[in-house]
Amino acid sequence: MSKIDDVRKEMMAALKAGDKPRKEALSMLLSALKAAFIDKRADLTEDEENAIVYREIKEAQETIDTTPKDRADIIDECKLKIAVYSGFAPQRMGDDEIRAVIAEVLKELDIAAPTAKDKGRIMKTLMPRVKGKADGNAVNRLVSELFA
Numbered sequence: 001m002s003k004i005d006d007v008r009k010e011m012m013a014a015l016k017a018g019d020k021p022r023k024e025a026l027s028m029l030l031s032a033l034k035a036a037f038i039d040k041r042a043d044l045t046e047d048e049e050n051a052i053v054y055r056e057i058k059e060a061q062e063t064i065d066t067t068p069k070d071r072a073d074i075i076d077e078c079k080l081k082i083a084v085y086s087g088f089a090p091q092r093m094g095d096d097e098i099r100a101v102i103a104e105v106l107k108e109l110d111i112a113a114p115t116a117k118d119k120g121r122i123m124k125t126l127m128p129r130v131k132g133k134a135d136g137n138a139v140n141r142l143v144s145e146l147f148a
Contacts, residue, residue, distance in 0.1 A: 047132040093134035
């Protein structure tokens with residue numbers, strides 16, 4: 001069952017329960033998933049679906065960060081979206097898991113003592129392995145620690 005079906009099912013349950021804010025949040029997520037499906041003209045992979053969910057979570061967080069504190073209505077709405085969307089997002093990789101993948105990549109590329117010049121090669125090999133599973137900023141931070 002795809003995320004589109006899961007979100008649609010949850011949206012209908014929220015509608016029947018009379019939970020309008022949750023239904024609206026799910027409706028927006030469903031719209032984002034459907035738009036990507038239409039753009040691709042094929043079924044979305046699980047990683048693509050997860051990337052869309054993470055993007056929606058990130059957008060809601062950015063809205064919270066940029067909204068003035070006196071606009072509690074917008075902040076509360078975005079917090080609800082994050083809570084709802086998080087239910088559809090798989091757990092992100094932790095720093096230790098990312099470090100393990102980095103170690104595999106270094107071994108595969110035969111880099112014993114990485115330098116800043118190697119960062120491009122490392123990231124090029126690493127990112128496809130962690131895409132949709134780990135936060136890109138965390139990956140970049142951990143790779144940069146190798147050169148410190």
